[in-house]
Amino acid sequence: MTGKATFMGYRRHDGGAGVRNYVAVVPTVLCSCSVARGIAEATRANVFTHDGGCGQLGPDRDHTLRVLEGVAAHPNVGALLAVGLGCEQIDAGKLVEAAGGKPARSISIHELGGNTSTVKRGTEIVKQLRREAAKARRVPIAAEELTVATQCGSSDTGSGLASNPATGAMADLLAEQGGAVILGETGSLYGAAGLMARRVAAKEIGDRIIEMTDVLEGYYMRMGNSLREANPTPGNIAGGLTTLVEKSLGGVRKGGTTPIRGVLEAGERIRGKGLWVMNTSMGLGACATADMLASGAQVMVYTTGMGNPVGSPLGPVVKVTATKGTAESLADIIDFDASPVLLGDESVQDCGRRLLDEVLEVASGRQVSSERTGHNVFAIGKMVV
Amino acid sequence: MRRRYIVVDERDNVATAIVDLSMGEHVETLRGRIVLLGEIRYGHKFALEDIPLGGYIVKYGEQIGRATASITRGDHVHVHNVEDIVDEVRKR
Structure with missing residues (x-):
C-alpha cells in the first residue's frame, strides 16, 4: 500500500471514529438481561447480555464495569439504552455518563413497574434512539x-x-x-x-x-x-x-x-x-x-x-x-x-x-x-x- | 507442482508437511534432497538436518523444543523425540 489509507466511518461527539452505527441495549446486571433481550428483539438493536453486574468482588466487579463502560463509550455505538434492575452493583447512570455525549438513556425495571412495562417503555425509547442515531453519516477517516x-x-x-x-x-x-x-x-x-x-x-x-x-x-x-x-x-x-x-x-x-x-x-x-x-x-x-x-x-x-x-x-x-x-x-x-x-x-x-x-x-x-x-x-x- | 511442506524461517531446522507425506518419499528442499524416514502427516514436522541429542528444534526462527534422542535428517520430529523448553525460554 502506498500513501495514507482511509476508510468511511462515523465521527463521534467525543472525537472517536466508528465503523458501525449500532443502537446498543446494555443490561447492567444478569437480572435485567431478559428484559434487555426483549427490547432488542422488538427493535433489532444489538444486545449485550452478560452474567455479571452484581454480587461480584473487587477485580471482577471493576472488570464488568470497565467492559460495559467500554461498550457505552465505543465509537461503533451510535446510541445506548442501559437497562437496570434497581438494586444491582452497577449503576445504569454510569453507563449513560460513559456514553460521552451520544444519545443515551437508562431505565429501571423496579421504577417502571415490572418486566412487561419495561420492555414496552424500552422499545419506545430504542425506536427514538434509532431515529437520533440515524442522523450520523459516514465521512472519510484516516486508517x-x-x-x-x-x-x-x-x-x-x-x-x-x-x-x-x-x-x-x-x-x-x-x-x-x-x-x-x-x-x-x-x-x-x-x-x-x-x-x-x-x-x-x-x-x-x-x-x-x-x-x-x-x-x-x-x-x-x-x-x-x-x-x-x-x-x-x-x-x-x-x-x-x-x-x-x-x-x-x-x-x-x-x-x-x-x-x-x-x-x-x-x-x-x-x-x-x-x-x-x-x-x-x-x-x-x-x-x-x-x-x-x-x-x-x-x-x-x-x-x-x-x-x-x-x-x-x-x-x-x-x-x-x-x-x-x-x-x-x-x-x-x-x-x-x-x-x-x-x-x-x-x-x-x-x-x-x-x-x-x-x-x-x-x-x-x-x-x-x-x-x-x-x-x-x-x-x-x-x-x- | 503444489508445495508439499513449508519452512517458516530460513533458520529453521524442521519443515512442516502441508500434505500427508509417505515414508521413503523424497522431498526437494533448499538444503538438498531429503528422504523421509517415517510417515509425515499433514501438520507434522520432519528434520531438515541432523539434530543431536540435547540440540534445539528451531521453527519460526526460534527454539521450540529440545531433542530427547538423536534426530536424523528426514526423521519425524514430534513428542516422541522432543521435550518442551517452556520453563527455559519463557523468562529469557
Whole structure:
C-alpha cells in the first residue's frame, strides 16, 4: 500500500471514529438481561447480555464495569439504552455518563413497574434512539484512527503457519499507517512470554508480560493443574504441534513484529498507537473478544482453522482461515481465505496487504459473514488473580 | 507442482508437511534432497538436518523444543523425540 489509507466511518461527539452505527441495549446486571433481550428483539438493536453486574468482588466487579463502560463509550455505538434492575452493583447512570455525549438513556425495571412495562417503555425509547442515531453519516477517516483487535480460535495447522503470519503482516502495515493493534489471550502468550518480553518498547512492559503469565500459571496451579500439562492439547498433538512454545509462537505471530507499546488490563481503553498486549480475562473466546473490542478497537481479525462461527455485537469480526477445506465448507462463516499463503501461491506480505484492504472495506461498511447471518455473542470473562 | 511442506524461517531446522507425506518419499528442499524416514502427516514436522541429542528444534526462527534422542535428517520430529523448553525460554 502506498500513501495514507482511509476508510468511511462515523465521527463521534467525543472525537472517536466508528465503523458501525449500532443502537446498543446494555443490561447492567444478569437480572435485567431478559428484559434487555426483549427490547432488542422488538427493535433489532444489538444486545449485550452478560452474567455479571452484581454480587461480584473487587477485580471482577471493576472488570464488568470497565467492559460495559467500554461498550457505552465505543465509537461503533451510535446510541445506548442501559437497562437496570434497581438494586444491582452497577449503576445504569454510569453507563449513560460513559456514553460521552451520544444519545443515551437508562431505565429501571423496579421504577417502571415490572418486566412487561419495561420492555414496552424500552422499545419506545430504542425506536427514538434509532431515529437520533440515524442522523450520523459516514465521512472519510484516516486508517491511523483504526484499532484492530486480533484473536485466534478453533486453530489448526494453517493458523500458525499462514493465517496468523498474514494477520501479523496486516498488523505491521496498519502500525506503519499509524493505527493500533491489540494482541490478547494471556494463555496463548504463555509459552512465548520470554520472546514477547524482548520485543517491548521499555523493560517494565516486558516484566509485566512475564508477571501476568506467572499470575495465570498460579491460578491454574490453585485449580490443580499446570497450564503446561493442558497444552498442547491432545488435538494439537494429533495435528502435529509438539510443544507449548511452538503453539504460543504460532499464536503471537498475529500481532506482527513491531515493538510492544504497553500492556492493557482486560477491557481497558487503548492508550496509543502501535502494538499493545492485553491481559484478557478467563473464559471462552467471546470473553477476550469483548475485552479487546471494549478497549475501543473497531474491528477484530479472528483467525480460525476449523471455523469459529460467532461475531460480536460491538464490532465486525473478520474470520480468516488458511485451510482451503474450511473456507469452502463453511462459506457462511469465513470472510477471508489465506490458504494461498499455505499453498505457496501468495507471500505473507501480499496476503497481509490484501487483508488490510479487506479490513478497510469492512470498516467502511461491508458486512462480515456473522453480520449477514446475525450470529453474535457477548460475554464477560472472569479476572485471573 | 503444489508445495508439499513449508519452512517458516530460513533458520529453521524442521519443515512442516502441508500434505500427508509417505515414508521413503523424497522431498526437494533448499538444503538438498531429503528422504523421509517415517510417515509425515499433514501438520507434522520432519528434520531438515541432523539434530543431536540435547540440540534445539528451531521453527519460526526460534527454539521450540529440545531433542530427547538423536534426530536424523528426514526423521519425524514430534513428542516422541522432543521435550518442551517452556520453563527455559519463557523468562529469557
